[in-house]
Each structure stands twice: as structure tokens, then as C-alpha cells.
Amino acid sequence: MxxxxxxxxxxxxxxxxxxxxxxxxxxxxxxxxxxxxxxxxxxxxxxxxxxxxxxxxxxxxxxxxxxxxxxxxxxxxxxxxxxxxxxxxxxxxxxxxxxxxxxxxxxxxxxxxxxxxRRLQELEKTIIKVEKLAILGQLATEMIHEIRNPLTAISGLMQLLQQHLKGTPKEEYVTIILAELKHLNSFITDFLLMARPGYCKPTQCSINQLIKEVVALVECEASIRNLIINLGIEKNLPIVNADRGQLKQVFLNITRNAFEALPVGGELFIQASSDRQQGVVRIVFRDTGTGIDKQTLANMFNPFFTTKESGTGLGMFISKKIIDNHGGHIEIQSEPPSGTTVTVTLPVA
CATH class of the missing domain: 3.30.450.20 (PAS domain)
Incomplete structure (x- = not known):
């Protein structure tokens, strides 16, 4: 020995x-x-x-x-x-x-x-770059908060104005302004999460319960769009240490992305199982949509990359950061026109 x-x-x-x-x-x-x-x-x-x-x-x-x-x-x-x-x-x-x-x-x-x-010089340059990015991130976060406050006031006043203009031709203008303010506020929320993706409050978390909560939140939308959700969750999955709010955000983001890719009558399969030998819980989201082309797939986790008209391009980037910070792994596989599969792997507690 x-x-x-x-x-x-x-x-x-x-x-x-x-x-x-x-x-x-x-x-x-x-x-x-x-x-x-x-x-x-x-x-x-x-x-x-x-x-x-x-x-x-x-x-x-x-x-x-x-x-x-x-x-x-x-x-x-x-x-x-x-x-x-x-x-x-x-x-x-x-x-x-x-x-x-x-x-x-x-x-x-x-x-x-x-x-x-040469290696020492590279490390020194990396440290300087990280320090600069940290300072810029802090400044950007403070600026975003200063922007958000007046946006909230503007949104509130526009809603009051909308009530006064109800039924008039000018009501449409206010509706458009409110929609743009909502989009801008969504962008700010994503940006703040991107600025501090490492921040989380891990607690003991049941994946079974979390998936059920996510499905409950999107059931109404699925019914309106005539989409089918199929659940296949292993009973008594091991507990994971995670920030419930952040994981819920990831699962909701993946689910809504799948909804946007599905035609009427399309299906989303959500499966959760454990691999006790590897000490992980695996959550798989598989849709029957048209799939994702190779170029789009290669850029899915890049910040500000989006194929949606109103998208911020931060959803999957932040989702990956969250899963990485939990010690997990997220992977996307797609072969058009056979749909897309997103697999999230998390270590058990």
C-alpha cells in the first residue's frame, strides 16, 4: 500500500x-x-x-x-x-x-x-481583470437600482393615466408604454441576477415538491395553449441543498422556453430520478417541439443571445450560473425536428 x-x-x-x-x-x-x-x-x-x-x-x-x-x-x-x-x-x-x-x-x-x-503574467492580468469587473459590476448594480425607482413611479402614473383614457383612441399608446416598461423592468431583474449569480441561501429542498409547484404555476397557461405536461417523478427522491427560489426560477425558465417551442397539442415531459451511485438527482425536460439548430444551440448559454423579439437573452445564461453555483450541471440536446431535451443534474445533500 x-x-x-x-x-x-x-x-x-x-x-x-x-x-x-x-x-x-x-x-x-x-x-x-x-x-x-x-x-x-x-x-x-x-x-x-x-x-x-x-x-x-x-x-x-x-x-x-x-x-x-x-x-x-x-x-x-x-x-x-x-x-x-x-x-x-x-x-x-x-x-x-x-x-x-x-x-x-x-x-x-x-x-x-x-x-x-508567462503563466505568472497571465495570472496577474486575470486578477486585474476580475477586480475591474467586480468594480464595474458593483457600479452597474447601484445604477440599476437608481433607474428602477423612477421606472416604478412612471409605471404607476401610467396605470392611473390608462384609467382616465379608457375607451379613447389614446388608451392604446399607454398600453404600449406599459408593455415596454414591463419589458425594461424584466431586463433589470435579469441584469441584477446576472450581477450577483453566486448569491444564494441553500436549504434542504425537495425536488418532488419543487417540480409540483412549478407545474401548478404553468398549468393555466398550458391549458389555454392546449399543451400537455407529462410528469414522471421518482418517489422519495433524495433531498438537495439548494436555494428554492433560484431553482424554481431555473425550472420555470426551462418550462416556459419549452412552451414557446411547442405547437398546439404539443407535449412537455418532466422526469426526475436519482443516481445514488453518483450521488445526484437528475431532472429532464423534454419537449416535442421543432428543436434547435446547431448555431443557436452553441449560443444558448451566452449572455444577451436570444431568438425572441421580447427576450433579454439572459434567461439561460443566468440558469447555467445558478446550477453551476449549486455544484450541478445543465445540458441541452436537440436534433431538429425531434424536439429539445434539457437535463439538470444536482448533487444530493
Whole structure:
């Protein structure tokens, strides 16, 4: 078992995208991974178990940072490779050195990690970009709230005006304005959800009950449009930890998308089952509509992409964010004209 774990550990270290060399308390090399061996020209089989000083081949090692860390426990960041190993062919790397300590805090080894400078630059750029986006997101959220307040007042006044103009030719103008205000308010709601999709309040949630609530909300619309909903829900599905409101929003969005794709007399099949071996609950929405072409399917989760005249293009984007934040997965499959299948997978509690 011990030999297996050692082999597994060395295999894992060999596949890391950074170079690694580690020495024990006697200064012997215990780890030299594949990437560092390739960059330095050293061969692991020739140096493992050998004194680290052997690499210097008589050269001075007094200022070597890896040995200093072993002796003092002091750690170093952003070093040039030559201050760690006596090889000059790896100048495109940056090294950090860490002390290896036992439970009592005594230094029993030292490890140097070599990271490509290009990779560090990419990480720095990513961090800066994320920080900028976070600031812009906060500003946008505050601006949206400021926009929503006057919109609410305008909508209320327009409804009062509509009562005064009832039965006159100008009533149609007010109706159009109210419809546009409703669309704009819907867009703002979606935008706010997009700005903070990671926010949720998970509680123990019954998928059986949640699906029944969703179906109850759309039954009237299904009846008016002569659509059929077929339920196939496994009894006693495992409980999931989820934000009920957010999951309901996802299920409603998928269901209404299916309704818009269905012809009169079309059917929507909603099935829920558990895979106890994988520890997940799977909810499948399958409609008998005309399906989705490949180009549209490829863009379904992109923000602001929509094929609807009054759509915001945020519904499926937000739905995916919500499911991702719950540790789940959402997938869409479609082969026109055979309908569309949306599968949501969620981990059980």
C-alpha cells in the first residue's frame, strides 16, 4: 500500500504544470519532477537520493536559497532560477521556496517551485481583470437600482393615466408604454441576477415538491395553449441543498422556453430520478417541439443571445450560473425536428 501511494504521489507531481525540486533534512534530493528535469536537463534517476550539493560540482553553494531555507526555515519568493539550482538554461522561470515542517514546526526539508514567467503574467492580468469587473459590476448594480425607482413611479402614473383614457383612441399608446416598461423592468431583474449569480441561501429542498409547484404555476397557461405536461417523478427522491427560489426560477425558465417551442397539442415531459451511485438527482425536460439548430444551440448559454423579439437573452445564461453555483450541471440536446431535451443534474445533500 505504501509503495502504491508513493508511486501515485510521484505520478501526480510529474503531471503538475510547474517545476518542483525538494530536499530532506539531510539535504538529499527526494523530488525532481518531470517538467523541471526537462527544463534543466537533469535526469531524476541520476539525482534522486543524492546530496543536493552534488549538483554544484565543486561550485560555491554558500548563497543557495534552497539550502538557506533548509537551515533557517526562511522562505523566499520570486527568485531567479540560478539562485536555487546551478543551471543557467531556465531563465524564463520564477521560483518560490517553501520550508517543509513537521507537526512540531521543525523544518525537515525544503521545496522549490518553478513557475513560467508567462503563466505568472497571465495570472496577474486575470486578477486585474476580475477586480475591474467586480468594480464595474458593483457600479452597474447601484445604477440599476437608481433607474428602477423612477421606472416604478412612471409605471404607476401610467396605470392611473390608462384609467382616465379608457375607451379613447389614446388608451392604446399607454398600453404600449406599459408593455415596454414591463419589458425594461424584466431586463433589470435579469441584469441584477446576472450581477450577483453566486448569491444564494441553500436549504434542504425537495425536488418532488419543487417540480409540483412549478407545474401548478404553468398549468393555466398550458391549458389555454392546449399543451400537455407529462410528469414522471421518482418517489422519495433524495433531498438537495439548494436555494428554492433560484431553482424554481431555473425550472420555470426551462418550462416556459419549452412552451414557446411547442405547437398546439404539443407535449412537455418532466422526469426526475436519482443516481445514488453518483450521488445526484437528475431532472429532464423534454419537449416535442421543432428543436434547435446547431448555431443557436452553441449560443444558448451566452449572455444577451436570444431568438425572441421580447427576450433579454439572459434567461439561460443566468440558469447555467445558478446550477453551476449549486455544484450541478445543465445540458441541452436537440436534433431538429425531434424536439429539445434539457437535463439538470444536482448533487444530493
Amino acid at each position: 505504501i509503495e502504491y501511494m508513493e508511486d501515485w504521489f510521484r505520478l501526480a507531481v510529474d503531471h503538475l504544470p510547474v517545476g518542483i525540486i525538494a530536499i530532506d533534512r539531510e539535504g538529499r534530493i527526494q523530488i525532481l519532477n518531470r517538467l523541471l528535469a526537462k527544463l534543466t536537463g537533469l535526469e531524476a534517476e541520476n539525482v534522486l537520493g543524492e546530496p543536493f550539493l552534488k549538483l554544484f560540482d565543486g561550485q560555491s553553494s554558500g548563497s543557495n536559497k534552497l539550502l538557506q531555507t533548509l537551515a533557517t526555515g526562511r522562505e523566499y519568493q520570486s527568485l531567479k532560477p540560478e539562485s536555487v539550482i546551478p543551471v543557467n538554461a531556465v531563465t524564463n522561470l520564477v521560483s518560490n521556496i517553501y520550508a517543509v515542517k513537521n507537526k512540531s514546526g521543525t523544518t525537515v526539508g525544503a521545496v522549490a517551485v518553478f513557475t513560467p514567467e
